[in-house]
Amino acid sequence: MAKTAFPHTTASGLAGPMASLDGLLRDWLPRQRWFAGKDRPVTELRLLSLTELFPGCLHLLVHAGHAGGGHGAGHAGVPSPGGTPPPGDCYQVLLGVQEQLSPRLGRALIGRTRTGPLAGLVVYDALQDPRSAHLLQERLRQPGTAGPLRFEADPAVRIPPALPPRLLDAEQSNTSVVYGDAFILKVFRRIQPGVNPDLEVSGALARQGCRRVPAPAAWFRTVQPFGATLGVVQPYLRDASDGWTLALDALAGGQDFAGRAGELGRAMAEVHLALAAAFPADGADAAAGEGGHTAAAMAERLDAAARSVPALRPHVPGLRSAFAALAGGAAGPPVQRIHGDLHLGQVLRAGREWFVIDFEGEPSRPLAERRSPHSPVRDIAGMLRSFDYAARQRRPWRPEWARRCREAFCAGYASGSGWDPRHQHALLRAYETDRAVYEVLYEARHRPDWLAVPMAAIERLAVRGD
Template sequence: MSDTSRPRAVTTPVPPTPAAGYRPLVEAALPLLRDWLPRQRWFAGKGHPITTITPLAITLLPGPTGLARATGTLLHLLLRVEQRHSGGGAPVVDVYQLLLGAHPDGLPGLHGAAVPKDAVIGRITSGPHDGLVTYDAAYDPALTRRLLALLTAPQRLGPLRFLTLGARLPAAAPGRVSTAEQSNTSIIYDGGSAAEAAILKLFRRVSPGLNPDLELSLALGRAGSSRIPAPLAWFESELPDAADEAPATLGVLTHFLRDAEDGWELALRQIHLLDADPARVGNFAAESFLLGRATADVHLALARSLPVTVLRRAEVESMAETMALRLDAACLAVPALGKHREALRQIFRDLAAAARDGLRLRAQRVHGDLHLGQVLRSPRGWVLLDFEGEPAKSLEERRQPQPAVRDVAGILRSFDYAAAHARLADPAAAAAWSARNREAFCAGYAATGAEDPTLDPVLLRAFETDKAVYEVVYEARHRPDWVVIPLAACARLATTPLTPTAHSTWAAPGSTPPTSTRHTSTEA
């Protein structure tokens, strides 16, 4: 996919900084980083030894004159990390972004804010930097304030380019890391008015090209969508190992909705009411209906703003085969999934058969990793966040058009996650909660005029199964205690007969049951 949608802006060069003088400090920290990196949630290569770490770029982010010792050193690093897998073959290479803080006075309580233990990389114990404490400076408000200041105006600092859409930013606000669980790091700047509050998402694992989180946010912003936090600024850099490719997006600054509530937390709070009163099974369904509408609004805006294509027979068959291959790999990685392998493979065969019978799918840009933790409920309605897509996929894969039902399946799986995670005393009540909210979400989605996801149960089931298989592998690697949730879903999908699903008649209180227009093409 070309980068014709890449935003352009004029930048003002900033005089070069003496970053080269800090290379000995970075090299002294490399042995500490070798031990520290694999412990981070955002590190992709868990379970495989690091063979080499190479600094690709070192940029000093300047602070106030005369306050260097008080506020410490802040270096922006791009690190090339090479790992060898036990199966042999070519080494796996990733590039990671790190804000490296260094301070001579040690921890804790650095700059008036406690730095979490996991953020401390370690103390250098030899050479000219003996005694210097290094740490992940994303957790240091005094240092992340420097990064925010650079985002207030278009400019260039060494290899880094900072670009802005011209909105007023809280340049003096201290930053705090969001506690939400995610594959990157988000820093909240909330020192001023609600209108000026902002959140910076730092991409930890980076690659050349426009990150879809920025690309889709800009497209939706141009379309006037109210279903996303407004994008404000971003920064990027060419990667020295990929000089002929597009710059890598390093971070995106958006408006911070301080009065919004995380969709996952809201759902869990509502589910816990079921233990006290099982009759309240539908108490979240009105919100699910509205979330369905919001999701469809985003899909329709993306379809108006970015290219849409049609997947014909060969492409749908190839998609089904790719899903089957992911299943095979998942069964090898998580043997407990193997007993359902044949039944789950049949679900993907059904999708391929539907393609042979004439199924053609519209494909467009979508969220790519939608779940209740990626949405916020504000007083003005639901908004969607984090359009980066599944972190395990390449940037090129995440920027490909896909059937919109992929996002629908993600939310449906998230309802199952919420019901299972709440550990209700009555499992039947949990299943009823999930089913009710699945129905409500699909009805809300169809109420906008978007295609009703329930009209093609073969398609929806294939995408839901593919998502559950992905979750099995993800949880086994990152949250083993949670793997039982997607394994239970795979068991349900493998053993429950597929029955035709009529158009949903669920409606929010006071509303009219929606009528949907089917968008699936039947052209040859």
Template sequence: MTSPLLSDTAVGPAQVPASSLAALLARWLPRQRWFTGQGRDVTGVSVAAATALTTDCYHLLVRVDQRGSSDGAHYQVLLGVATHVPPRMSPHMIGEVEARPGERLMVYDAVHDHRAAIVLLERLRRGGSAGHLRFESLPRTSVPCGLTPRVLDVEQSNTSIVYGDELILKLFRHIQPGINPDLEVTGALARHGFTQVPAPIGWFQTEAPFWSTLGMVQPFLTESTDGWTLALESSHRRTGFTEEARELGRTTGELHVALAKAFPTGLRPADQSARLADAMSHRLLRAAASVPELRPFVPDLQDVYAAAVTEGGDAPLQRTHGDLHLGQVMHAHGRWHIVDFEGEPAKPVPERRADRSPIADVAGMLRSFDYAARSGGEFHPRWADRCRDAFCAGYGESGGFDPRAVPAALRAHEADRAVYEVVYESVYRPELLTVPMNAVARLCAGGTAGTGAPHMSDQLPAQEA
């Protein structure tokens, strides 16, 4: 059923004025971890589409306009509206509004309401449409019912709900037109028999204001630990992690081989390295325009990119993970599993779906090892070097080449990643801006990856969840 939110006057059975709702959301949205427009003034909030899931819970697609942006961004919100809410929901309150003279209503983030989470899973189990929403699941698969939901309390650019340690539902908060790369890639890999990526079971999408993936359900990896936690513990204890790193390199190489089969590409252009350098330079100039601290390093970074063109050793472009680091891999039941194929969340979907060099994924993981080596106030460069070398060796065993054999290309991709992280930290965690800025300075000074090279641990960006 369609909600009265689609009118300009009210929402829900208790008639919440649309203007009051817009004012609440304008204050609440910028404080959310997954809001992509941090640091820019909100100039307008409107409801682009709304569907009632229950009598007091609404699925919204909210358009947010901000100063300095010509296009509005859309966000997925589950909105609860009630006269009273249980105490456990108090941390998730959005605000209070007056529906009628003397009648106050509580508005809250219903993602954390067990009833709303159960309704979403039930919709996925049954399939079909509801308002602007359509729910689907793969043939010959079944979504179980009766599972208790809990929201994962982790820092990430979306919201994940685990159901009874059997399933995980990922809600994509920032909505852009088209299929989300996470659903696209995991579905393709499942069809090609790659088992170290959890296969999607079901998903749901919106048909208004545009077609877009809203969320997907996958098996939950029980008894698993993410790679960042394992690496951090090893670094702090100064224990060996080389075997795990080598196996992770092999898994990453196997992933790239599987992706190349699942998403065939054409012939490699003769000027591929030059095109990559131009794209990196464009991203650099765009980043320097928004982060003044980056501007003095622009000429040297462009030299780093140009050196990769001279070497000419970059790998053919193909579909990749797009945001690979230790937080995106899980170790469960004696194997590595790779998750979260959304790509870098700040980039538009077409750019995240584009073919890239697999060295970009390798560079992201190597930088992640180095960051683990310097977290917690201590610095263990030898641990990082051993992990980096082991990862590259493992990758060479399954991915078709050893990344250390193309040092200029690897250095350029690390620099490109560092520039991205400079922008990321300046928006979300400015207190950590010095971390990627140190990376930029070290790369410009001639640091390279690999055995016998200067230690690169100052280069690593802050870890994303």
């Protein structure tokens, strides 16, 4: 086992370890699914924090700068004296460091260092190592500190020791480890200053008595170089299936999904009501709703996406008309705290019940925006787009399947919320358009073969007149 001698390295001493790790991380980071800057060269890597969690395992916060700047305000690099992070992104990385790597960890290999204080040692992704995952669980079971890291837990929840870890391989923006099919640890990869909504919301809803969202059992955070949430442990629904898988199974079997979609709509209405109670909106915000400023932000996102994706450009005039309802102050439900990135992959069905997970919101957007109140129509539009995505996974495309799911979801939501999303035609069009524009940009950057799916919605939304 390697002796790294880095209990916690302060800012003045980070150059040494980075001399060992810079080249390896520049090659490894862009190949990770959760790395956001795949389409732009990494021009700078800066080590913000390094803490030895236990012998042979290093916890890092790494700032990545890119040619052409970052994604916008709110992405965390080294905070400036005024408190505003520079362009770029901050990533959480857990590295194993050994003299030799076990053959069973071959997939976790990052490389062998050649220079600096770690010269000659093998570096690998520690979360793929069952030993490291087990020791991390022990840290989370027993609240305490490690350098700037703080490990905390709900005293009413007991996490048993020695639960076997299992790394999930289906996620993209974060990394999750399941412990004994009893708990799941989500390790956030892109780190921004502040409380992550996934911890904040799940805790608040648990206090409200909402059983649709698994409550946090333990979590960890950092206090340097800024305060931020790093990960959260929640109960694992071992027999649950996510909505995306269930929808595709229904399509493959020629089965209708409308009944389950209606139940999901009622469950989502219940969650929205609990969110409104847990996070009362400021009176002025609730009365004002979302209007011109939201429409302007949507238009700005559209213009930015069109600059990056030429196929979008012919549809820009028609898509802009979709935002007119917001700009004109169309009436709608009051703004409130919402999920922020709702789709079929963010819901689980266990037995006959639906559960909602992953309240982190869209990681590419600033944390302040993700924690601010928005119209619940935004969540509904995200789910409606997800039904369309599912329907297009099989050929021939079955638009009637998606239409029945959309109708059933909205009817279920109306029965639980007291207002019907189908009566918000203009608002739904605006939010669906904004979501489809985001999807176009995402697919163009990450999954070009899928670009046709959101482009079909773009063509529809650009000409629809309601």
